[in-house]
Amino acid sequence: MPKVATKNAQQIELIRAAGRILADCHRVLRKAIAPGISTQQIDEFVERFITERGGTAAQKGYRGFPFATCASVNDVVCHGFPTRELLRSGDIVTIDIVVEKDGWMADSGWTYLVGQPSPEVERLYKVTKLALERGIAAAVPGNRIGDISYAIQRTADEAGIGIVKPLVGHGIGQMMHEPPDVPNYGRPGTGLKLRKGMVITIEPVFTLGDTGAVLWESDGWTIRSADGTPGAQFEHTLAVTDKGPDLLTEQSYK
Template identity: 45%
Template sequence: MIVYKTQEEIELIRQSAQILGKAHAEVAKMIQPGVSTIALDKRAEEFIRDNKGKPSFKGYNSFPASLCISVNDAVVHGIPDKYELKEGDIISIDCGVFLNGFHSDSAYTYPIGEVSADIRKLLKVTKESLDIGIQHALAGSRVGDISYSIQKHVEKNGFSVIRELVGHGVGRSLHESPEVPNFGKRGRGAKLKEGLVIAIEPMVNLGKRNVVQSNDGWTIKTSDRSPSAHYEHTVAINNGKCDVLTTFEYIEEVFKI
């Protein structure tokens, strides 16, 4: 069942999303070679709790951390540990905040120092595909219009879209209906109506689209061990332009983007 939000509830999600965006920036300030992923997780949790929120992911289906940190060929759901970032890595950081009874959810992928031209293009195209998907998140359209637009942009640039992992509704629960795939056909899927809040999250591989689950029961990796990128925003459908509730503004201030 799809749960539509009132404007007041959407504003509560936006408040959660502001804390989330600032938590991402606190982590971004630390990202450099030699930093452990568990140190990034610790800082995110401290910041979220200091701002009266709770990390959405910690304890979710027994997930042990506040951040999903996925390095290189890890797509999503990576568990922070003692691994220290190295020059040439890429790192996806996915975070959620629960505040005022509502969740928000977003992700950003960072290069660590110098990376190859192919990887720079992968990050650029994945982020662009998120923006394109958001442009198609309009009242009266359908989920498939978002999905198709993302897939088209990714594949015309020579990359592949993961099929097994999807975006989702967001609200009082972290994962709600409907699912929002990153591939599909225009005119298919749930109709987008005012008050629908969804997470749009392209997950894009440099190589083939296939993925496998690691032995830890959480981390999803590319089956060919190619690098993967992930960007995500929580958005609300209204009668005009899509309302992006989460923000990369604080992250990009750190990096002067």
Template identity: 45%
Template sequence: MVEIKSETALDAMREAGRVVARALAAAQEAAAVGVSLRELDEAARTVLAEAGAGSPFLGYRPSFAPTPFPGVICASVNDAVVHGIPDDYRLRDGDLLSVDCGAELDGWTGDAAISFTVGTPRPEDVRLIEATRRALEAGIAAATVGNRIGDISHAVSAVAREAACGMPEDFGGHGIGRRMHEDPHVPNYGRPGRGFPLRPGLALAIEPMLMAGGRNAYTTAPDGWTLRTADGTRAAHFEHTIAVTAAGPRVLTVL
């Protein structure tokens, strides 16, 4: 069932979104050569605690997962596409890191992700990150009243194709509100003019995940959570929670 949010609800989600943005900024600021992924998780936990917010990630266990998720962020390094566990791995010069974070505040949820390099960036990683950012921007731009979910999906996939990148076909964005994952599903592939119609008050998490090798294939790591590119090439991930409004898309997960 798709819930259409009131302006009051969207304003509450905006506050949760601000917390997410601060947590991601704290994780990125803490990320440096020699710092562990667990330390980045602690930086994000501190932001959530100071805001009086909970984490929709911590303890989350969907049907595919063998264990509850142990962190408040997903920290995915290099060939990890999404769902990386924040463990004792210490960042190395040139790593490509994607950080995904959510927050629950006053009964409403925000969800966002960023990708960046640690230390000395590789030119090909910079191109991948920028292509993924463009895919997110294109998806957001398509989230207008009168369009459909397929228009968002098509916009995201068009950027991925132009950049010769692959994307995991089984994963994409989602509705969001009182829970992190709500209807409708927002695929990263789709045909324009198809799917659920976009109406004012619809809240969505749009999240392209681009894989540099150009293939759509991925594998699941032994931890049962982390998705990795099948060919070992690098991946990037960006996400924003947005609201469809009569005035255009409203991004809820920015500072």
């Protein structure tokens, strides 16, 4: 099993500084995303926003990825490329962002409803967000990775929606992806024990279809649901502390 490093208080504050930029960006996007805007416009805005605040859009150039954001619309559930196509009322879009500042990174993907969603799309949105909240609540010292995973899985199973099992949360710090993996399904009481100072992302990715099966497109990045149903993702970066999970990408800290 790969060694999992813990972070000290100073390092966690450096991650939080990146996370504040990221959270502020999502707060602005919450008001800006509407019918008639393109994901390319969103991408350009996000890169400007991060740069003006002393950060770097860490996804741009990562393993050749050409954009500052992953912008995933409707049945594209993850790693979508921004495009010039305009968003329409009823769409669902996930904007996934990684910010680096002073050598430390924070990661947060967030799903947005565009205009007036269908009841089923709104249900997917709410269930996925609830899964994130339940996963976070399980991220306490002495619990195990499987406790987080099971909290997420149980939420999807109760709602009859699909878990995109190949996609997982992960450790983060000076690298975008560090050990450990944090799957979105599992058994309670199994896996690595959580310790104070671990910094991880929790990121349920669900589809409205109950299989959660996905297909990779030829660009090597874009992931679509195999059944054509829409997907949603919610993700926070957090530190495990004795006082409970400390959200480093919290959007409502003000």
